[in-house]
Amino acid sequence: MTLRIALCQCGVEWEQPARNLARLEPQVAAAEADVVLLPELFATGFTLDPAGVAEGPGGPVAEALRRWAVQYDKAVAGSVAVVEDGCFYNRMYFVKPSGECAWYDKRHLFAPGGEARNYTPGNCRTVVEYKGFRFLLLVCYDLRFPVWSRCRCDYDAILCCASWPAPRREVWRTLLRARAIENQCYVAGVNRVGDDPSAHYAGDSALVDFKGRTLAEAGAGEQILTGALDDGALEAFREKFPAWRDADDFWIQI
Template sequence: MNLRVSLCQTEAAWRDPIGNLRRAEPLVAAAAADLVVLPELFATGFDVAAAAAEPEGGPVADALRGWALRYGRAIAGSVAVREADGTLRNRMYFVRPSGEAEWYDKRHLFRPGGEAAAYAPGSERRVVHYRGWRLLLLVCYDLRFPVWSRCRGDYDAIVCCAAWPAPRRAAWRTLVRARAIENQCYVAAVNRAGADPGIVYAGDSALVDFRGETTAEAGCGVQTLTATWDREALEAFRARFPAWRDADGFRLEE
């Protein structure tokens, strides 16, 4: 019933996917967890140029599948993908230990960074089922939009990968905890460390419980966080304090 989750807060060398994969694999291998989460665009840096995207099932996605099979744990992280028709997606893969993959295409594209001009947004929420848990996948900027991430009784935890710049670190820390509180869910939020050209990342990856309390938090460098999510504690809290029953109804429209 419990789930052990690790966040690998990595650095990403600009436009060096081979080197970034080589540096990330030991962190994945060492993480003693059922689920390992890597940052947004961990293999390329936050590069929205079309040349940075790989074809569907490309080398980064293939590496995630290989690691899941080799180390016997689920792995999540986002990859720049170019679909067969040329459409670009910021795609968060969730790869099971069997190598089977599901994915979520980032809905809210970061307009100030040029992502919205280059990439196409996703249109569907993705809740994956894994080891008895229901996990909502989000990517970075999605955290700013509570309607999209609102729990409708359909998930137990949010898994978010990000490349969130240091100047907005206060917003990151606040939003991660706000999403946990308002949805009465666990949150695993991994941010990256290091820098891209002109952008510095603060890290601040965090594992937060359904009360909004921090169970593990990173600093600014390369680091792995691990925590165990307790299913019985989550269900007991939701039963004892059923704020979810008083949530307002709504309908999403394009």
């Protein structure tokens, strides 16, 4: 079985959710894929002060994702600033064409940039099953933490949405491949492009296979990058080279 995935590498208008949604919808509709992955905080930009733009669970941006998934018959994923019970979360949604929605709250907040001042970290991993594949959801800075994302034979691919600044672009490129190799999984990482008040973003979105090989990689401009995941090839490699059987046991204290 194969599954096509589209990485929507786009710019983001600062704190303009309605305009960003209007611009992104045609791209989602046109993507020839089973899953469309959008960048971190694609509707607002990576704002450190979410009070003015955060929405409640199931708010307008989440509802747009649900409508797109149902109307265009493809799963859609990306992160949104959400307020719930007085706390702000950088929440990644994964919405299926059925309208069913799963979410993951970013665990590792980018403290060096100030994200941890106003957002609350999540406390659990999320794995979503869709069309025979199991996806671990990660958001940007999470990619730096291998213990959190360690595969325990519970997923086949990592979906990572990001707002990763250009000065650290080689770190982004390296970590995508490192997570793929050590977990013997596919990794799909989408990053935004353009500028916001504090950073410039270079893109470098990529789809990487379980051997760390680049299946598709974007440059610096806006584009939709597509590629295919093959569960048969993944299973055959894991059986032929079963490094996962020698992984160390551990547990995570939260």
